[in-house]
Amino acid sequence: MTLADTGQRRASAPADARRRVVLVVASTAAVLLVLLASLAFGSRAVSLGEILDGLGSWFRGIVPEDIGAIAVQQRIPRTVLALVAGAALALSGALMQAITRNPIADPGILGVNTGAALFVVCGIAFLGITSVFQFLGLALAGAALTAVFVYVVGSVGAGGATPIKLALAGAATTAALSSLVSAVLLPRVAAMNEFRFWQVGGVGGATWETMAIIVPLLAIAALAAFLAAPALNALALGDDVAVGLGIRVGPTRALAAAAGVVLCAAVTAVAGPIAFVGLMVPHVVRLLTGPDQRWILPFSAVGGAVLLTAADTLGRVIGSPGEVEAGIVTAFLGAPVLVVIARRTRMRAL
Template identity: 75%
Template sequence: MGARRRVAVLVVAIVAVVLAVVVSLSFGSRPVSVAQIVDGIASWLRGETAADIGAIAVQSRVPRTVLALLAGAALALAGALMQAITRNPLADPGILGVNTGAALAVVIGIAFLGTSSALGYLGLALVGAFVTAFFVYFVGSVGPGGTTPIKLALAGAATTAALSSLVAAILLPRQAVMDEFRYWQIGNVGRADWETMGIVVPVIAVGVVIALLCATSLNALALGDDVAVGLGVHVGRIRLVAAVAGVTLCAAVTAVAGPIGFVGLMVPHAVRLLVGSDQRWLLPLSALGGAVLLTLSDTIGRVIGAPGEVEAGIITAFLGAPVLIAIARRTRLRGM
C-alpha cells in the first residue's frame, strides 16, 4: 500500500470527521442553518446562552457530538487492538462480551449499590470489563488447540447472551426507573455532559496513547510469535498491554454511553481494505473512522426518531449485522 494513498485516506478521514460534526450539529428534531451553528458555537465559547432557538439547539448538541466522536474513536481503536492481538477477524468489544460485562457491572451498581456518580460508573465498568475479558479468554483457551479465533468468538457470544439476560433480569422488575436503566441496555450518547466527560476523557486519552505506542510491536506480532520474538518483541507483554488498553477504552465508553456494539468490528475492517494491515496507519485511521460512524449513527437516530430519538446502539447494530455476516461467511469459507 503506497504512502500517497495512505495520506489521501488520512486527509479524507479528517474531512469526514469535520463534516460529521457539522451534520451532527445541524440535524435533529429541529434542523438549523449554518449561521445558527456559528452563532450557537460562538455563544457557547463565550459561556453565554444563545438568543435564537436554533442556536440554543446547537449548544445542546455540542456535548453529545463530542461524546460521539470520543466514544466512536475509542471503540474502533479497541476493536482494532483486539483483532490484532487475537488474530481474530470477529474480535470486537461487543462480540467478545466486554461491553456487556461493563454494562452489567454498572447496572448492578445502580440497582443494588446506589451508585450514581460518573466516577462510580467508571470504576464499575472497568471491573466488569476486565473480569469479562479474562473469563472469555479463559473459556476460549480451554480444550484442544488452545485459543483459536472461532473458540474466542463462540465464548464471547455465549458470554454476551448470558450477561444480557442478567441485565434484563435486573431491569424488568424496575419499571419505575426503566428509562434510566434502558440507557445501559442499548447504548446512547444522548446523556452527555461535561462533568462526566471530564472524568472519562483522561482514561480514554491514556488508552489511546498506549494503543498507538503498541503499533510497531503489533506489526511484528502479525508475522508470528517466533518472528516477533526474533525481532526483540516481548510477545506476552505486548499482548497484555494492548489488551489492557483495549478493555480500558471499552469500559470508559460504556461508563458514559452504555454498551454500543459493532463499531469496533466494522471500522477496522473497512480501514484495512483501504490502507492495509500496517498498525501505524490502521490504528489512528480506525479511531477517525469510528468517530465518523458513531457521530453519524447518533444523527441518523435523532432524525428518524424525531421528535424523540432512536438510540445510537440500535443504528450501529443495524449497520453492523450485515458486516458480521459477511466476515463470518468469508472466515468459514477460508477454513473449509
C-alpha cells in the same frame, strides 16, 4: 528476495503513500462533515449562520438570543461525546482484532460490553449507584474480568487461544451474562426503568462533567495503543517470530488488551453498550490501509468517530421530533456487515 520483488516493493511504495494521503484528506473531510451535520440536524434544523453564531457564543461563554444558536450549543456536548466514544470503541475493536488475530473480534462479540453492563446493573440494583465515577469503576471491573474469563476459556484445549475458540467463548459468555442482566432486572422495576435507556446505547445524555472524567482515561489508553502498534505488527506474524524479533509477547499483549478494555469500559459507563462500531470500522479500515497496525489504529479511531456521530445524527433525523438512539442505528448497520464478514472470512489469522 529477488530483484523483481525488490523492484515491485519500491514501485508500490509511492502508491501506498499517495493512498494514505488521500485517506488522511478524506478522513479529515468526513470528520468535519459529520461534525457540522450533528450540529445542524435534530428536532430543529439550523442554518450555517446559526451554527457559527452558536459556536461563537459558546467560545465566548455567552448564551445567544437566537433559538437556532441555542440549539447548536445544546448539541455541542453530544457531538463531542459521539466523536470521542466512536473513536474509542473502534480503537478498542482494532486492538482486540490484532491481539486475537480474529477479524470478527470486537468488545461486543467478545463479551466485554456485556460484562461491563452486568456490573453496572448490579450496582444500580443492589448498591443504588448514581454517579459517573461509580459507573466507570464498575464498568472497568466488569469489562476486565470478562476479558480475562473469555481469554482463559478460549485458551483451554489443544492449540491455545485460537480465533474461533475465542469467538465462541465470547459468544457463550455474552449469552450467559445477558441472561444474568435480565435475571437481576426483571424483579426490580425501578432498576429496570433506570437501566433500559442506558442499555440501548446513545450519547444523548452527554455532559461536560462526564467527559472530563473519561477523556483523560481514554487519552492514556489510546496513547498506550499507538505505542504498541509496531509490536502488534510483529505479533501478527506469530508468537515465535515475534520473540525472534525481540518482542516481549506477554507484556505487549497485556498492554494492548488493557488499553482495549479501558477504551471500551469507559465509553460503556457513560454511553451504554454500543455495538458493532468496534467490528465494522477496523475491518473496513484494514481493507483500505493494509495490515500495518500503525495505520489501522489511527484510521480506525477516525472512522469510529465518523460512524458514531453519523449514526447519532441519523437517529435524530429519522426519529424527529424524538430520536432513535445511536446504539440502535449502529446495530441496524452492523448486522449486515457482520453477515458479510462471516461469509468472506475463513476464520484464519489476520
